[in-house]
Amino acid sequence: MSRLYCIDASIYIFRAYFSMPDRWFNEDGYSLNAVYGYARFLVNFIRETRPEYLMAAYDESLGSGYRHELYPDYKSNRVLPDDALAFQLHACRQLGEVMGVASYAGERFEADDYIAAAARLAGREALPVTVVSRDKDLAQALCADHDEWWDYAADRRISKAEWEVGQGLRVDQVADWLALMGDTIDAIPGVPGIGKKTATVLLAKFGDIDGLYASLDRLEEAPVRGVARLRQALLEHKEQVYLARSLTRLNDKALRLRSCKAFRYQRPKGAKLETCLRDIGCGDRWIASLLKDFENAWV
Incomplete structure (x- = not known):
């Protein structure tokens, strides 16, 4: 059966950037370790899956996305890439495009948004989706029972149903779940006293x-424990939630496409x-x- 593979590119670019040695450089002195690692990942992935439908999403909205307009402190704990890393990030996207991978990035939306939009479009056409990422929060992009999340590096596949059973909540509850307990990775504050377990119990009920x-x-x-304290905290932080x-x-409106073609x-x-690799x-x-x-x- 045909399937759309949606690659969360930054996951695999940064994995190569932090795990591979600075052994390769271009004439300008920029390291190419992320480029080498990401290129190898793409070749192996294409060889293994022989994809009929494939897209990759990249993060280029650092500091400029619509979420920053809503909340200026969004991802304020992240350090913007320096020129050397920015070069590799751009080169990786360029390389993916030359290798035939439909690639998406922009100043307003994040990679996760493009993946969610692609998955929604595939769902309309009854095309199964595999989200290729290590970020389990991307499970909210899964729309149908035949969709799955795949941590390619760990060779771990989880179906939509398996994810929901394992986490104790539906994929369409993920955004609310993160909003209640907060997301320290993206500098999003949660409700004091609400952690993963409490948020799960509240949404289940x-x-x-x-x-x-x-x-x-x-x-x-x-x-849940401390109902009075919890109720007060929810009331005090309602706007924040x-x-x-x-x-x-x-x-999932980040892409303006009419079909999965x-x-x-x-x-x-x-x-x-070859020309692209030499230019890099x-x-x-x-x-x-x-x-x-x-x-x-x-x-």
Whole structure:
């Protein structure tokens, strides 16, 4: 059966950037370790999956996205990439495009939004989706029972149903879940006293944030401790909770596409890939090795 693979590119770029040695440099002195690692990942992935539909999403909205307009402190704990890293991030996207991967990035939306939009479009066409990432929060992009989340590096696949059973909540509750307990990775504050377990219990009982606030007088029905303190905290932080949900909820309108034809994978010509690698500054021996492996992916 055909399937759309949605790659959370930054996960694999940064994995290579932090795990591979600074052994390769271009003529300007920029390290190419992330480029080498990401290129190898793409070749291996394409060889293993032989995708009919494939897209990759990249994060280029650092400090400029619509979430920053809503909450200026959003991701304020992140350090912006320096020129050397910015070069590699751009080179990785360029490389992915030349390798035939439909690639998406922009100043207003994040990679997760593009993946959610692609998954929604695929759902309309009954096309199964595999989200390729290590970020489990991307489970909220899964729309149908045949969709799955795949940590490629760990070779761990989880279906939508398996994720929901394991986490104790539905994928459409993820944004509310993160809003209640906060997301330290993105500098989004939660409600004091609400952690992962309490947030899960509250959503299991009341469905979503709207249902929770409509039922504060019935909070005793949920198996949680310190109901009076919890009710007061929810009341005091109501505005913050709804703001947080607007940050944690993925925007599945990020792509203006009418069909999944835009994601159909087409094998590129090797000469174009070689030119791209040389422009980036990769060495002859490594270029020859990668081109050979890329050609063998179709044998």
